[in-house]
Amino acid sequence: xSELLVLDDLGKDYDTDAxxxxxxxxxxxxxxxxEFVAIMGPSGSGKSTLMNILGCLDVPTSGRYLLGGRDTxxxxxxxxxxxxxxxxxxxxxxxxxLPRASLVANVALPLVYQRVGHGIRNERAAAMLQRVxxxxxxxxxxxxxxxxxxxxxxxARALVTEPRLILADEPTGNIDTRTGREIMQxxxxxxxxxxxxxxxxxxxxxxxxxxxxxxYLLDGRIHYDGPVDQFREENIT
Amino acid sequence: xxxSLLGEALAAMAANRMRTFLTALGILIGVAAVVLMVxxxxxxxxxxxxxxxxxxxxxxxxxxxxxxxxxxxxGTGNMPTLTAMDAQAIGQLSRAALVAPTVIGSxxxxxxxxxxxxxxxxxxxxxxxxxxxxxxxxxxxxxxxATSGVRVALMGQEVARQLFGNESPVGKSxxxxxxxxxxxxxxxxxxxxxxxxxxxxxxxAPLVTAQRQLFGTQFQGTVSMVMVQATTTEDMAPLEKSTxxxxxxxxxxxxxxxxDFRITNMTEVSETASEVTGMLSILLGAIASISLFVGGIGIxxxxxxxxxxxxxxxxxxxxxxxxxxxxxxxFLLESVIITMAGGIAGIATGIGMAFFATHMFDVWTTVxxxxxxxxxxxxxxxxIFFGLYPARKAAQMRPIDALRYQG
Numbered sequence: 170x171s172e173l174l175v176l177d178d179l180g181k182d183y184d185t186d187a188x189x190x191x192x193x194x195x196x197x198x199x200x201x202x203x204e205f206v207a208i209m210g211p212s213g214s215g216k217s218t219l220m221n222i223l224g225c226l227d228v229p230t231s232g233r234y235l236l237g238g239r240d241t242x243x244x245x246x247x248x249x250x251x252x253x254x255x256x257x258x259x260x261x262x263x264x265x266x267l268p269r270a271s272l273v274a275n276v277a278l279p280l281v282y283q284r285v286g287h288g289i290r291n292e293r294a295a296a297m298l299q300r301v302x303x304x305x306x307x308x309x310x311x312x313x314x315x316x317x318x319x320x321x322x323x324x325a326r327a328l329v330t331e332p333r334l335i336l337a338d339e340p341t342g343n344i345d346t347r348t349g350r351e352i353m354q355x356x357x358x359x360x361x362x363x364x365x366x367x368x369x370x371x372x373x374x375x376x377x378x379x380x381x382x383x384x385y386l387l388d389g390r391i392h393y394d395g396p397v398d399q400f401r402e403e404n405i406t
Numbered sequence: 407x408x409x410s411l412l413g414e415a416l417a418a419m420a421a422n423r424m425r426t427f428l429t430a431l432g433i434l435i436g437v438a439a440v441v442l443m444v445x446x447x448x449x450x451x452x453x454x455x456x457x458x459x460x461x462x463x464x465x466x467x468x469x470x471x472x473x474x475x476x477x478x479x480x481g482t483g484n485m486p487t488l489t490a491m492d493a494q495a496i497g498q499l500s501r502a503a504l505v506a507p508t509v510i511g512s513x514x515x516x517x518x519x520x521x522x523x524x525x526x527x528x529x530x531x532x533x534x535x536x537x538x539x540x541x542x543x544x545x546x547x548x549x550x551x552a553t554s555g556v557r558v559a560l561m562g563q564e565v566a567r568q569l570f571g572n573e574s575p576v577g578k579s580x581x582x583x584x585x586x587x588x589x590x591x592x593x594x595x596x597x598x599x600x601x602x603x604x605x606x607x608x609x610x611a612p613l614v615t616a617q618r619q620l621f622g623t624q625f626q627g628t629v630s631m632v633m634v635q636a637t638t639t640e641d642m643a644p645l646e647k648s649t650x651x652x653x654x655x656x657x658x659x660x661x662x663x664x665x666d667f668r669i670t671n672m673t674e675v676s677e678t679a680s681e682v683t684g685m686l687s688i689l690l691g692a693i694a695s696i697s698l699f700v701g702g703i704g705i706x707x708x709x710x711x712x713x714x715x716x717x718x719x720x721x722x723x724x725x726x727x728x729x730x731x732x733x734x735x736x737f738l739l740e741s742v743i744i745t746m747a748g749g750i751a752g753i754a755t756g757i758g759m760a761f762f763a764t765h766m767f768d769v770w771t772t773v774x775x776x777x778x779x780x781x782x783x784x785x786x787x788x789x790i791f792f793g794l795y796p797a798r799k800a801a802q803m804r805p806i807d808a809l810r811y812q813g
Contacts, residue, residue, distance in 0.1 A: 221806050224725070226724075226725060226805045226806045226809065227804075227806045246729065246730055247729050247730070247731070250724065250727060250728065250729035250730070250732075251727075251729070253724070253725060253726065253727045254726070254727025254728075254729075255727070258726075259725050259726060261725075261809075265718070265721075265722045265725070265809070266722075267719060267722065269421035269422075270417060270421070274417065278414075278723070278726060279726040279727050281410045281411070281413070281414055281728075282723075282726070282727040282728045282729070282732055283727065284410060285410070286410075287409075287410065287413065290410075326726065327726075330727070
C-alpha cells in the first residue's frame, strides 16, 4: 500500500480582529491508499480547516501537504482546480447540489470541467445514480427529494469522476439516524468495493464506527490516531 | 471545449428566465433604437440626395433676376431679364456641355371630358438630357420642332393618368390653353422634387411654341431660367464665373450695378444638403447609442447581483473541479449570449419598425448592412465589456469563502 496523503508539520493560522489564531499546529500524519479514516474532535478543534486543506480548497500557512506524492504548495490555481477535478470527490453536510439543475445534471457537473462530451457525461451520471439507487428520479430537481436522497446524489456526484480520494464533511449531519446508517453503509461499500480512500469528518461516535481508523483532533493537534475500536472517549475528557 | 461551458451558461440562463429576458430587453431596445434611428437618418440622406440628383448633375441654374422699372423692384423671374439669346451665348462657353433655356407656367389641359391644371415647361430638347429624363413611349421633339413653333408636347406620368387613365396619350391631341397640341411622348416617372413638387405633374413643349402659344405676352423672347450643365464637376466653379461675366457684359451692367440674374450651383447645394443630413444621421445614432449604453449598464447590474446571489453555486463548482477560467468563461458567456440574443432581436425589431415607419408614416428609411452589423458587434462588445467585471469578480473568489457564503 502506498501513501496517498502526507501531512508534514502542517500549520494553519487565521487572522482575526483579535489577532492571529492558530487553528492547526504542527500536524504530521499520512493516510494510505484505500484507507477509511474518520476525523473527530470537538467544535473548534480544526476538523473543518483540515478537511478544506486536504480538499485543496484552502492552503496551509506552514508545512507541507503531499497528495499522491505531489507537494500541493507548489501548485497554482489552475493545477489545484485540476487536482480537485481529477483526484478528489467532495461530499458536504449541506449536500451543496445546484437546486435548479436535475439530478443527472448535478451528477454530471464535475465531468463538465473535465471536458467530457454531453452524451457520455449523462450516461456516466445516470449509471452512477443507479449505483446509489436513484435511477427513478434522473430528471427530478434536488428540492423535490428527501435529504437522504440528496446526499446519495452528492455521493454519486463525488464518485462520477472516479476519484482516488473522497472527502466527506459531516455527511450525516443533516439527515435522520436511520438514513444516516444507510449513507454510511454506502460509504463502506464504496471503500471496500472500489478501493477509494475515504476521509470523513464527524461528531458522531457511531458514524465514526464505520471507519477503520480514527484521528481525534483537540485544539489543533492530533490527540489520538489509531484503530477505531481501541478509541475510548473517556480518555479525552 | 467551450461547448460544455456553453451548456452550463445556457442552463443557468434557462433556470432564471425572467432575469434573462429583462436583461436582453434592455439591449433589444438599445439596438433597435440605433438601427431605426440610423435607418431614418440614412433614409433622409438618400431622399435628399435623390431629389438633388433628379435635377441633373453638374448643374448651374441661372434665373432671371428682378429688373428695375423706376423705383419698383419686381420679384425674381417676374420681369424676365434672360433671353434665349443669352442661353445660346452661354452654350458657346468652353466648359458648358448642355444648355436649356426654360419658361414655366401654369396651364389648363383638356382631353375629351377631362381637364387638369398642371405646369407647362417650354424648353429645348437638351433639357431632358440635362435632367437625365427619358421618354418611355413615343419620342422627344426634333431640332426643327424645337425652333419652328409647332404644337407638340411631352406628357408627365401624373398628367397622363389624370387625363387618359390607363390609355396611352401618345399620338392624341389635347388642348392646352385653348390651343391644340399633339402628344408625341410620355415621360418616365420622376417622383418628388426637393421642394416637394410632383415632377410627373407637368407637360413639356418646345421653347418657342410655349413662348408664343401658352404664356401670351409674359415671355416675349425671354426665359425664366437657363439650366447649364458643366462638362465635369471641376468645371462648375469656373463656368459659374464665366457665365456671370458673360451675362453682365451682355446685359450692359456697369461695375457698380447688381446682377440682374441669379446663379445657383447645384453641386454646392447638394454638398451642403448631404453634410446636413449626414450630421442628422450621426446625431440620431448618437442619441440611440445612449440607450444602448444604458442597456449595457443594466447587464452589468444584473450580472453583479447574479454573482452575489450565486456565490455558493460558484463555490460548489470550484470544489468539484471548476477552474477560475471556467467560472470566468461561464459568466462571460452568459452575458454575451444575453446581449447577442438581445442584439439580434433588436436588429429584427429595428428593421421591422423602419419598415412600419416607411409604410405607415411615409418616413424614408434606408437599412444598410453597416449600421446593422455595427449594432450587432457593439451589443456583443457591450456584453463582454459589462460582463467582464462581474465575471472576474466571480472567478477571483476563493472557493472556501464562496462555499461558506450564506446567501
